[in-house]
Amino acid sequence: MEIDVKKLISTENIKNKIAQDLEEDIVRKITWKLDSELSEAIEKFVKEEIAPTVMEELMGKKEEIITQLKEDVIKIVVAIGETLVATAIKNLDSSWKVKKIVEELFN
Secondary structure: OOOOHHHHOOHHHHHHHHHHHHHHHHHHHHHHHHHHHHHHHHHHHHHHHHHHHHHHHHHHOHHHHHHHHHHHHHHHHHHHHHHHHHHHHHHHHHHHHHHHHHHHHHO
């Protein structure tokens, strides 16, 4: 296979490669700039338009939210307590059965 060096380093090939590299660089820069601009616009919109509305809604229901959270915390604590008691009873029952088995085996 013979390589045509003249064709490889021809002015036309060099111009095409430079044009291609420039095009890729421009597309990359535009994409990055667009991404940056969109991110800033979205962040500004959320901060200036959405957040105040959400905060206003939350403040309007502040007492309801706090009351519900208190009730939910109590329910969670009760459920945890019930689970702990059930686990302790099961462990004690297992311990008692193991003790009886050991006593029967060695007595």
